[in-house]
Amino acid sequence: MTQGLHILLVDDQPKMMESLDFRLRKSGYRTTLVQNGELALQSARSDPPSAVILDVTMPELNGYQTCRELKKQRPDLPVIIFTGKAEPADRFWALECGADDFVVKPADPAVIMKKLEALLRR
């Protein structure tokens, strides 16, 4: 069921996405990891993903701005914002930029998988 589904992971510290990347691949997803917003947009254009998991604190284009741009390209592209920034304000920037879900670190990756599956089922 996950075959052919391509997940784009964006985090300026790739090691932070390593365990999630491992889990995704074990579950049969194809994954791409990029380190900043600009690369995320390029990758999304050249190799359209089924969903994006996006960190917030990145240099130049932050996660919220990247999300906005991704949604402009494809409004129905599922985007999960996954971040250590846990202020109430951050939740709302997430909603405001169009993200479909907002997960605060640390999080059980099994939960992220469930959220991802729910979004992909739509």
Place this chain on the structure above:
Amino acid sequence: MNVLADSSIVLVSASPDRSMRSRADALEQAGAMVRACLLTQDLWSLVSEGGIDLCLLFVAQDDAEALALFDQLRQAERTRALPILIVARDLDDAATRGAAVVSSQLNDAAFVQAVSSLVLPMRRVREVEAQQRALRTELRKEVARANRGARDIAELGHELRSMLDAVMGFACNLRDELAGPMLPDQKSHVAGILDAVARGASLLDRTRGRAVVSQSRNTESGSLAVPVRSGRSLARLSQIAAEVVTLFHAVAVRKDLRVSCALDDTVSVWGDALKLKQVVSNLVVNALKYTPAGGEVLIRVAWSTSDSSDGVGARRAAEISVADTGPGIAPEHREQIFRRGFRVDSTAAVEGEGIGLAVVHEVVTQHGGTVSVSGKLGVGATFTVSLPQDRRQRVSDPRPEHNP
């Protein structure tokens, strides 16, 4: 101890004469720094230089000019606190102005003693003023330091969360045997790791919760503050509500929610405007969070008459209410939702630690008010904050910088 040593004394007279000269000499011999000047012009510039411990005003017979100068000095802002001693032959005129006077008939030694007794307390005052200024500067530095510390903590929190997540991610993968089958001892080790991570995360949540409540107006960057005393002022609730609505306007539009307001401009309370804004924010945030698309959120600010049982009679209460067309709150949850950590639906699509309403409750209580929720399950919820009207019924902020 020589009281007059290094004290700065100004002698003022319309026409300096021999007697003034001999007084000046006597004072100088006692260690004072003496300056003499003719009326008005020189005096003002000396005053603006500052550091005058005492002003000796020589008033001759029927000297209307000198007495007029005294009146001027007492009325002007910058000289009101200037210590003035009138030296006169005829004491009545001066005394009727409530001035301290010393007779010009005194010999030099007695004159110097009289002056000394006045200079001493003035020097103490100046010392204390200087100390106060130093303390104020220190305090400003401390506040800045505390704010920097709070910012560092906030950043550290964020970094730590990412680190903890990395640990959690790998441990969960082991737990779920994605990296191969696990022996029982290995599983229990992993459980131990996850337990420690959970405790670390909970510690971070608790710390942040406390910091949010003590947020103060003194934080330049609006970051979390370690407890710093925040200021109270006259807070116009309609203005606060309007600001919050503007803040979340884009979110409401995106979620296809209609936000309307009924705001009474006259409603104000004496309180911490920043904390009250946090309260309104948290309530509006919840309404936007839980109301499905196409729904409505109504924000109301109005006076209400509360029956006061304290014998003082009915006192008005300022009410802020946020009503939505969301799922509503079940009666059995209506008290618990204001407790830290409580979440009605822990599988909700948008994460939360359940502290928003706890913060609301805490701030409202600090202001002597109450918060409650009403409404029908399946129809919507209305959160109402009721704040007692200031007993002194202040309707305008007495501090000049707050009056438009």
